[in-house]
Amino acid sequence: MENFKRLPAIRMLASELIGTVVELQSGQKDSYQPTIYLSPTGAEVNRVLIAGTAVEKEDVGSDNSFWRVRVADPTGAIFVYAGQYQPEAMKAIQKLEAPSFVIVSGKLSHYTPEQGGETIVSIRAESIASVSLELRDHALADISVHTIKRIMDAKTNKNVQCYYGNYDFGSLAKSISVLLDQIVEDSEQAGAVPPASVTALEVKPAETPKPPEVKLPEAPVTKPPESPKQEAVSPPQPPVKEPEKPVQDAGKGAPGEKTKKSRKKETAKGPAEQQKEAPGASKPEMKPEPPKEAPKPGATPNVLDDAEKMVLDILKTHKPQGTLAKDTIANVLRALGYAMLNVDGILAKLKSAGEIIEPKDGFYRAV
Incomplete structure (x- = not known):
């Protein structure tokens, strides 16, 4: 048996997941070969990762427990299943309280009714975790960034043009815009900073580009040539003399003598200052630092990154x-x-x- 590599989980929104109905098959399919689906944005999907709100849960199994959870994000909702072959996910669903915020990873699953009709897309859960609103919003923002990148690349994807030529990418982009607006609103209400990925996308309504400023061509010079600005030229004035030093400065001696005297005064003050700094003189009291308290047992030092x-x-x-x-x-x-x-x-x-x-x-x- 060949060694098959575990495929990465593709970050997807519910609206795109629901529309992922094309199965890619190359040659004869092996029993161990994973099933690959083509999403409307061109992602080749086997395993997926979603984030949203677990709206409701129900045990739909007859003989054995088989749990179903409906997970919704701002773009749509999808069913997540877990049974005896997914014990960890099933236990997590049993303990889950609805509604609650969750992040789910699992394999994409398709079911087409025998009598015909639309293909039902769901997720067979591998793991499901209850998270906070902040973590759910961070996950949705990250999923939105990956989806937008795929939308930008879909125009040059031949498989997308072949199988999803009529797909409404505008509707998907609009739902992402609404989702990001909601994340920003949640962050503002909680007094938190929006996720960095949302800030990088600049969640703003589409602005109409400003028309370029039209500069009228300057008319040919018809004005008479301007004469030199005579009004600005003032009549010649006598040179300004520097203010003479007061006579009384002469009696004080030359500046050099004044500097020498000031130095002598400063030198004379030296011993007096030394007396003030004598051992008997009072010095400002230095308050001893309080001893640092040792961390209490079980308390985490403030070193967590x-x-x-x-x-x-x-x-x-x-x-x-x-x-x-x-x-x-x-x-x-x-x-x-x-x-x-x-x-x-x-x-x-x-x-x-x-x-x-x-x-x-x-x-x-x-x-």
Whole structure:
């Protein structure tokens, strides 16, 4: 059996996911070969990553538990499923409270009714994590940036032109604009700074370009030639004499003598100043610095960087649902645009600082 590489999760919005209905198949399909779908923006999709709000959940299984969650973002909604073959995701859904903000990663799934009709697109969950509003907005902003880049490249994608020639990219772009406006509004209400990716996109209504300023051609010079500005030329004035020094300065001696006297006075003051600095003289009291208190047991020193604080925030948000797997934490960070972080190192540092515990190997919980 050949070794198949695990495909990356494509960041997608619900509206584009719902329209991803074209299956790409090259040659004879192997039982181990993943199914690849072509999205309207040209992404080749097997695994996806989405962020939104878990609006409702339901156990739709008959013999065994098979959970379904409806996840919505500002562009649309899609169903997420998890059963006995996705135990981690199923347990997370069981503990999930609806509504709540979530980040989901999983495989794209298609179902076409036998009697015909539209293809139903859903996600078979691999992991699902409950997050804060701020983290959800960061994830949606990052997903929007990736979607916009694909839209810009779709015009030159031959597969897109072939299968999605009539796709309404304007509607998708408009929904992204509404989404980014909502993220900015959420940040303002929370008193927080909008995600950097939103700021980079400059979320502003489309401005009509200003017409170029039309400068009328200057008419040929018909004015009489201007004479030299005689009015500005004042009559010659006598040279200004420098003010004479007062007579009384003469009695004070030359400047050199004055400097010498001042130096003598300064020299004369030296011993008096030395007497003031004598050992018996009073000196300003130096207040001793209060002893630094040792950090209390369990308290984290103020040395956590932004990445560690972000991981701690993810675990604290998920605390009511119990533990969180390391892979799920990595997926959440990947959704936020931090795929290159050393998750193992961050978790080890938080654990040594007493901020998190590891009740089971590979699963973590905030203290």
